[in-house]
């Protein structure tokens with residue numbers, strides 16, 4: 134029989150789900166982050182060495198979703214909506230109030246959307262469970278995602294890239310590039326000196 138994993142410092146009376154792998158040196162501020170977690174994979178969330186997730190973080194992971202945080206990742210507060218795969222590389226910093234969504238979860242077709250809202254009321258807990266395509270999000274190592282950023286399905290953000298505050302990222306971001314705005318556009322590329330400094 135497995136022992137329920139609670140956190141001694143937690144303000145919420147929850148547990149870390151069995152199929153969440155947290156490295157011994159990682160820090161999860163609260164199990165409230167898993168109240169929307171539904172992954173049925175053998176490992177639905179993996180949190181690497183020295184990584185930390187703070188209280189504004191939600192692992193809103195569907196039955197076939199998989200989230201992987203590398204080593205020394207810091208997630209200040211992100212709503213991680215994952216029905217396929219979301220990968221965050223080593224030493225990447227995610228600021229507060231960020232949304233990473235590999236699926237929209239909601240049908241585009243207005244009639245389907247209306248039906249889904251009707252179906253939701255008989256579910257417990259009450260929620261939308263539409264079959265909507267999901268496309269993985271990959272964020273490379275040593276990236277920095279500013280506050281209030283939204284990353285949409287299918288986006289890859291390269292190693293060392295920086296996403297400016299309040300950006301909406303619809304397209305891939307090349308490595309060591311700063312993007313900003315809605316939709317996010319290239320502001321500039323980091324210089325060789327800046328890139329080498331961080332290595």
Ligand SMILES: CC(C)(COP(=O)(O)OP(=O)(O)OC[C@H]1O[C@@H](n2cnc3c(N)ncnc32)[C@H](O)[C@@H]1OP(=O)(O)O)[C@@H](O)C(=O)NCCC(=O)NCCS
Nearest residue numbers: 228278279280295296297298299300311312313314320321
């Ligand atoms: C992107 C950022 C890193 C600045 O990079 P920078 O290379 O110093 O960029 P600059 O300030 O020289 O601005 C370059 C251009 O990008 C624009 N820009 C910068 N940040 C922007 C943003 N967040 N949204 C929209 N446009 C932005 C500037 O207006 C400027 O445009 P212009 O060339 O037309 O005048 C910074 O603006 C930012 O958003 N940082 C995130 C801070 C954060 O979230 N902190 C949370 C703590 S973890």
